[in-house]
Amino acid sequence: MAVLGGTSYSYFRYETHLAALNAVPVFAEIAEEFARSFGRTHEAVEAYHTDDAELVFVMMGSFATKAKDAVDRLREAGWAVGLLRPRLLRPFPVGHIQRVLAGKKGVAVIDQNLSVGMGGVLHSELASALYGLPHAPPVMVSFIGGLGGRDIGPEEFYEMASVTRKAVEEGKAPAPRLLYTDEELREVRKLQAIAQVEREDLG
Amino acid sequence: MFRRMKGLPSTHLLGAGTPMCAGCGGLEAIKEIYDILGEKTVFLNAAGCMTLLAIYPFTPFRGSWLYTAMASAPAGAQGVRDALDVLLHKGRISPEEDLEVVVLTGDGAAYGMGLSATSGAIERGLDFLYICYDNEGYGNTGQQYSAATPHGAKTSTSKGPRGFPGYKKDLFAIWSAHRAAYVATVVGAEPLDLARKIEKATSLKGPRLIIALSPCPTGWGYDPKETVEIGKLAVKTGVWPLKESIDGEVVHTKTPRKRLPVEAYLKRQGRFAHLFRPQRNEVLLKEIQAKVDAYWERVG
Numbered sequence: 001m002a003v004l005g006g007t008s009y010s011y012f013r014y015e016t017h018l019a020a021l022n023a024v025p026v027f028a029e030i031a032e033e034f035a036r037s038f039g040r041t042h043e044a045v046e047a048y049h050t051d052d053a054e055l056v057f058v059m060m061g062s063f064a065t066k067a068k069d070a071v072d073r074l075r076e077a078g079w080a081v082g083l084l085r086p087r088l089l090r091p092f093p094v095g096h097i098q099r100v101l102a103g104k105k106g107v108a109v110i111d112q113n114l115s116v117g118m119g120g121v122l123h124s125e126l127a128s129a130l131y132g133l134p135h136a137p138p139v140m141v142s143f144i145g146g147l148g149g150r151d152i153g154p155e156e157f158y159e160m161a162s163v164t165r166k167a168v169e170e171g172k173a174p175a176p177r178l179l180y181t182d183e184e185l186r187e188v189r190k191l192q193a194i195a196q197v198e199r200e201d202l203g
Numbered sequence: 204m205f206r207r208m209k210g211l212p213s214t215h216l217l218g219a220g221t222p223m224c225a226g227c228g229g230l231e232a233i234k235e236i237y238d239i240l241g242e243k244t245v246f247l248n249a250a251g252c253m254t255l256l257a258i259y260p261f262t263p264f265r266g267s268w269l270y271t272a273m274a275s276a277p278a279g280a281q282g283v284r285d286a287l288d289v290l291l292h293k294g295r296i297s298p299e300e301d302l303e304v305v306v307l308t309g310d311g312a313a314y315g316m317g318l319s320a321t322s323g324a325i326e327r328g329l330d331f332l333y334i335c336y337d338n339e340g341y342g343n344t345g346q347q348y349s350a351a352t353p354h355g356a357k358t359s360t361s362k363g364p365r366g367f368p369g370y371k372k373d374l375f376a377i378w379s380a381h382r383a384a385y386v387a388t389v390v391g392a393e394p395l396d397l398a399r400k401i402e403k404a405t406s407l408k409g410p411r412l413i414i415a416l417s418p419c420p421t422g423w424g425y426d427p428k429e430t431v432e433i434g435k436l437a438v439k440t441g442v443w444p445l446k447e448s449i450d451g452e453v454v455h456t457k458t459p460r461k462r463l464p465v466e467a468y469l470k471r472q473g474r475f476a477h478l479f480r481p482q483r484n485e486v487l488l489k490e491i492q493a494k495v496d497a498y499w500e501r502v503g
Binding site: 191194 | 260
């Protein structure tokens with residue numbers, strides 16, 4: 001069916017939005033049914049060791065399993081950290097996220113994307129979901145990593161936790177950071193130098 | 204006008220060390236074409252094998268190269284041409300600094316996915332040169348058949364005993380029917396014929412097409428060292444007619460005096476091996492030969 005004209009279109013667009021919002025409780029219902037059939041639980045938002053956490057990593061996708069591992073290691077070292085892993089982006093489970101993050105001291109959002117001209121998408125979504133909330137975490141730090149299949153190493157999770165803890169102590173979030181090592185930069189510079197020489201050889 | 208092989212450029216503009224397969228017939232043709240086109244060119248490359256030519260920070264080209272989605276290279280060419288025209292109009296570049304806008308795509312885009320955008324660009328009279336490296340299949344993704352795959356060829360999506368059931372689309376005729384300024388077929392193995400056609404194409408304005416048959420060792424199944432030989436055989440057997448069309452009038456530029464049987468071309472390639480082993484498929488071989496004979500009789 002074609003929906004033509006501003007009046008009809010606005011109506012349908014709004015109805016679609018309301019229907020999408022209704023999908024949040026439906027997701028929980030289906031997830032339960034899935035768990036009964038297959039024995040695996042996939043909640044709209046997975047919260048891992050968040051109850052007693054002061055700092056929380058927020059991350060989406062399969063790379064979040066790396067964050068889980070990092071949480072385990074950091075907890076062994078005495079850090080009160082947790083992980084929040086949204087499985088839904090639309091509809092965005094705002095209520096769940098607000099409940100889990102309320103009262104936390106600091107949040108480290110790890111985006112595996114870079115929306116050019118703005119920054120990490122999940123970071124923006126989260127900021128929008130938490131803005132104005134009375135118990136919103138006072139500090140939210142943005143990290144960009146894992147672009148183009150690049151790995152995110154355990155030491156980088158440690159680094160992100162340290163940066164976030166420091167930001168909490170200072171009460172001020174630093175500028176968004178790209179996870180990129182000196183070695184990687186050297187590698188790219190090396191390729192650029194080779195390309196430059198090739199260019200000169202071409203004449 | 205190039206008269207002899209000796210007159211062709213002896214040094215090449217295109218840089219070496221690209222990640223193309225050894226013996227790539229497409230690269231062979233592009234290399235020869237680029238020498239005649241010269242440095243004042245901007246390439247619009249639709250997704251395909253040649254996408255891999257320019258991988259940051261490396262490029263074998265002397266000038267600009269843009270990468271577009273598979274179906275969009277002619278639309279990209281429109282944008283670049285318009286931008287150059289605006290710069291010319293405003294005096295920001297001189298006529299000597301103007302660039303030839305060159306679309307570079309494989310047959311997947313030229314014969315199939317990009318045909319609609321191509322038709323639109325010709326209709327608008329866009330001043331551009333379209334180079335299609337035609338290796339008769341989606342070579343970059345594992346040689347699935349395309350609209351350019353010849354009848355009977357085995358591809359990864361036509362594995363049956365009779366190979367590809369369809370027939371190669373006549374892109375030359377489609378462009379000619381649009382009354383394009385210039386349409387020509389070439390093959391890297393015939394560099395003099397190729398050079399003359401590129402020279403002619405660059406002397407004209409408007410939509411122009413060069414279809415370069417691109418023997419593909421990886422997709423067609425033969426030893427990379429045989430690329431030139433197979434290209435020559437395509438011409439000698441009459442399978443790949445070298446021709447050009449100016450304003451709808453077609454001229455054959457290199458007619459094989461005595462055509463070799465198509466078998467001479469087919470039996471050298473793994474994609475036609477099923478026509479010969481375990482036993483000869485006389486019916487299909489005769490059908491392919493008859494198609495080629497009928498073509499030459501028609502244009503004779």
